[in-house]
Ligand code: SF4
């Protein structure tokens with residue numbers, strides 16, 4: 556199992572395609588108690604990969620250091636990854652090197668670059684020059700989100716400049732601010748495909764400041780009203796949640812039948828959109844109670 560850790564929703568950007576509404580005014584972050592629970596989980600379950608996300612995770616650099624100290628002390632075989640918007644590549648060289656030095660113990664730095672981020676082209680040229688200068692032991696990879704043809708054209712253009720890095724391309728999902736601003740990949744999932752779809756997050760356990768441990772890294776995790784239903788600060792409670800068991804074992808169409816939600820007249824562009832629809836129609840504390 557892999558572990559995705561959302562350190563907090565604060566971000567120095569406020570992009571229209573952000574799937575979790577991160578931004579400069581968000582305050583939610585991990586508490587000391589959250590960190591204790593997370594360390595306990597890592598020591599016992601030894602996830603294969605631990606991925607630090609946000610918001611912008613480098614804004615929580617002290618917490619990253621504390622977590623890395625403890626992960627190394629457990630001698631857990633986990634590998635660590637961080638996904639950053641790479642803002643520090645736009646600062647002076649000293650600043651860039653300072654942040655990269657804090658990330659020396661991270662195995663993989665994923666720099667999220669797309670045309671919605673400020674000064675993306677300048678970031679690309681700084682990244683190439685400075686990453687080599689720093690003689691990094693961490694592997695740098697690029698991740699980019701696309702939602703429309705212009706995004707793909709932009710990606711094809713920057714691909715030539717970033718040839719030496721692995722680039723992962725993700726589809727923009729209808730979640731958070733992306734859904735509000737309609738900046739996500741619009742398509743219609745064919746009905747037979749929808750019948751067989753399950754949660755795309757099955758190989759992950761996530762931890763968000765709002766929900767604690769949860770299976771969800773999608774739109775349900777953004778809903779404060781679902782906090783007690785989809786997650787728990789205690790790992791042992793999380794594994795026993797009816798929500799956890801259902802998401803792990805059932806296709807989305809089976810969940811819809813179980814909760815008497817009719818999908819036959821609806822169209823969806825992403826499995827998470829179907830999942831959000833099902834739970835918006837059926838959620839009551841009784842339906843989702845701990846079993
Ligand atoms: S998409 Fe990334 S960089 Fe943009 S606001 Fe969201 S977390 Fe920040």
Ligand code: SF4
Nearest residue numbers: 754771772773827830
């Ligand atoms: S919204 Fe549903 S399908 Fe999407 S990640 Fe969350 S639990 Fe899984």
